[in-house]
Amino acid sequence: MLIAGLGPLMAEPGPRGPAFAQGDNWLLGTDAEGRDVFTQVLLGGRSLVLVATSAVVVTYLIAVPWGVAAATARRRAFDELLMRPLDLLLALPSMMLLLLVAALTGAHPVVLTVTVAVLLFPDATRLVRASALRAAHTPAMEALHLQDETWWRRNVGYLGRSLLPVVAADAGLRFVGAIYLVASASFLGVSADSAGTDWAVMIDRNRSGIVLVPWGVIVPAAMIIALAVGTNLLFDAGSRAVTQEFEPRSTK
Template sequence: MAALPLLLALAGPLIAPHTIDTPVTAPFATPGDGAVLGGDQLGRDVLSRVLHGGPLLIAGALLVAVVITVAATLIGIAAVLRPVLGRAVERSADVAILLPPLLGIMLIALAWPGGGRWAVIAAAIILGTPYAVRVVAAAASPLATAGYVESALARGESTPYIALREILPNLRATLLTLFGLRFVEAFYVISMAGFLQIGPQPPASDWSLMVRENAPGILLNPWAVIAPSLAIAVLAISANLATPSLTPDTTAKAVARS
C-alpha cells in the first residue's frame, strides 16, 4: 500500500489534464471547472503541475540512492579488507561528515557549471557517500574476521573474490536498508534545494519550487501551496514506510529453518 503513492507519482504526467506551462485560468484563481485545484501565480493548472512534478524528483532520488549505495559498498568492503585504505577512508569520512549539509549543497550547486537539478544530485551524492561508507564498513568489519573469510584467504583467493562471494551476500539486509534510507534522504535534499532555488529553475514543475513561487498567493488559492506540500510529505512518508519491505526478514527465515 505504501508503494501506491510512488506509482501514482510516476504515472502523473499520463493523467494530467493540462501541460505544465499552459495558463488555463486567472492567476491564483480558486478551484473551478477549468482547474480542479485552481491556478498558480501565472494561471497554470495546479493539479497538472503537481502531477508532472513526481517523476523527475523520484528519478533524481533513485539515482542518488543507487550511486551512493554502490559506491559505499565498494569502498566500505575494500576498506575492511585493506586496513591501510580503511584508515584513510575513515579519516576522510569523518571530515566530510562534519561539513554542514546545507552549506555543502549550496557550495557544490553554486560552483557546478550551469547549476540546476544535476548540481543538486551531485551534491547529494558527494555529501551522502561518507556516512554510507561508514555504515557499510561497520557492518562488514565483523565479517572480515569470520571463519569462511579466513578460509578463503588461506586458499589464496583474491580480494575481489572475497569481497563479492564471501562478504557481499551477507550484507544484503544492510545494503537494502541503506538504499531505502538514502532514497528518502535524497528526496528531502532535492526538495530542500528546490525550495532554496538552487536546483530546478522556473518553469519546472518542481514541488518545492511550486511552494516557494506560490507562497505570496496562499490566501488567494491555498491549494497552490498545499497540494505540492502534501505531495512531498505523502511521497516521503510512503517511501519511508516501504523501506522495511526491502529488508529480508532474517528472523522469520531462521525460525522457519529451525
C-alpha cells in the same frame, strides 16, 4: 512514486487563468502564474524522484566497494587513509555546500545528483564498513582464506551477500535524505526542473496565496511527505524480505 512516474503522461495542460483563482476549469485552483495546480502536481514529482533515486544509486556504487576495501584492509594505515577524509565531508554543512555548488556550476540534474551523492556518501560508507568489518572476521571468512578462495569470491560472493540486508534497510533512509536535500534546495530556488513544476518549487511560489488557494501548497507538501514516508516503508518491507532470505543460509 506512481504519480511521479506516470503523472507527466496523464497531465493535460488546461487553460490559464488569473493567479490564485478557483473555478470549474481548475480542479485545485490556479497557482501564482495562473496555471492549473492539478496539472502541476502531476508534473512536479518527476525531477525530484529522478535526482533522489540517481543520487542514492551513485552513493552505494561508491560506498559499498569503499567500505568493503576499508574493512578488509590488512594494514590500519590504509583503513585510516580511506576513512579519515570522510570525516571532513561530514563536517561540511550539507545545504550550504549544495547551494554553493549549484550557484557555481548551475542547477543541472547531473550536478545536483553528484552533489547529493557526495553528501550522502560518508554516512553510507561508514555503515557499510562497520557491517563488513563484522562479517570479515567470522569463521566463514577465515575458512575462505584457508581454502585460498579468490578475492572476488571472498569480498563479493560472501561479504556482498552479507551486506544486502544492511543496504536494503539503509537505502530507504538515504532516499529520504536525498529527497530532503533536493526538496530544500528547490524551495530555496535551486531546482533541476527548469519549467518550475517541482513540488518544492510549487510550495515556494504558491505560499503567498495559501489563504486564497491552499491546495497549491498543501497538495505538493503532502506529495513530498507521502513519497518520503511511503518509500521508507517500502524499503523496510524489502529489508525484512532480504533478511528472511539470507538468515537461514547464514546459520547453516
